[in-house]
Amino acid sequence: MKLNNFFSSLKAKFSSGSPAKRTIIKQHDVTDCGAACLASIAIHYGLDMPIARIRQYASTDKKGTNVLGLIEAATRLGFSAKGVKADYDNLFSIPLPVIAHVIQNNLPHYVVLYSIHSDYIEVMDPAYGEMQKLTHNEFRQKWTGVLLMLLPGDDFTAGTERISLEKRFLYLLLPHKSILIQVLIGAVFYTILGLSSSIFLQKIVDNVLPEGNTNLLNLMGTVMIIIILLQIFINYAKTLLTIKTGQQIDARLILGYYKHLLKLPQQFFDTMRVGEIISR
Secondary structure (H helix, E strand, O other): OHHHHHHHHHHHHHOOOOOOOOOOOOOOOOOOHHHHHHHHHHHHOOEEOOHHHHHHHOOOEOOEOOHHHHHHHHHHOOEEEEEEEOOHHHHHHOOOOEEEEEEEOOEEEEEEEEEEOOOOEEEEEOOOOEEEEEOHHHHHHHEEEEEEEEEEOOOOOOEEOOOOHHHHHHHHHHHHHHHHHHHHHHHHHHHHHHHHHHHHHHHHHHHHHHHOOHHHHHHHHHHHHHHHHHHHHHHHHHHHHHHHHHHHHHHHHHHHHHHHHHHOOHHHHHOOOOOHHHHO
16 A cells, blocks of 8 residues: 555656657667666657667676666666566556566566556567557566666756767768868769760751861860860769778778777676677
8 A cells, every 4th residue: 555655646746647758669689678678768758878878877788687787777867766566556556657577488578668558558668669558467467566667867867869870971071071072073064074065966966067167077076075085084083082082981980980899898898799799
C-alpha cells in the first residue's frame, strides 16, 4: 500500500497530461538494450544522446548492463533515477515512461513502458526497434518485477550531443572550399564551351558550307580547335583537382577516425567484442 501511495504521488507530481513522445531506438547489438532504452527516455525529455556514450556511462560490458550501471548513467545525464522492485498492480500508478527488466528468449533484457491501458501495455523494444502492444498476461510472464524510474533532475539539460550529418559534411569540405569553387567554375565553363561547339557546328553547316566561304570556314575551324583544346585542358584540370580533393578528404576522414579511437578510454575497448569496432 505504501509503495502504491509513493507511485501515485510521483505520478501526480510529474504527469504532464499530454501524450508521451514515443521514441524508437534500435540497439546496435545484444548488449545495448539498456543503453538504447535510456537513450529513448532521454529523447522523450528532449536530450538526444548517442548510445555509445551511454554505454560508457553505464559501464556496459560484454555481458550487458546492470540496473546499477543504468542508474549511474542516468544520473550523469541529469536524471533522478531509482530502481525498484514492484508488484504488477503498481504499474497502473507509476509515472511513465519507465525501463522494465524482462526475460526474453531466456536472456535478460530491457524495454521501455510508454503507456498502460486496460487491455494492453505499449512498450518500446530496442531488440526489434519498434513499438509493441503486449497483453497484460504476455508482459506479466516476461517481467521480473524490476523497474528503473527516471525523472529529470535539477541538473538535467535538454539538447543534443550528436553531430549532424550536415556539420560533418561541412567539416570535411570547408578546408577545400577554394578548390571546390574552382572545380565548379571549371565545370560551368566546360559546359558553356560544349554548347559553343554545337552552335559553331550549326553555323558551319547552315551558313559556311552552302556559300563555300573558305576564309570563314578556316576561321571558324581555328576557333573550334581552340575551344576543343580549352575543353580538354579544363576537363583535365577539373578531374585532377577533384581526385586530389577526394584523396585529401579521405585522408582527413580516416585520420580523424584514428585520432578519435586513440582518445577513447580503455574501458570502451574492454566492452567491445572482437571485430565489433570494425563492423560499426
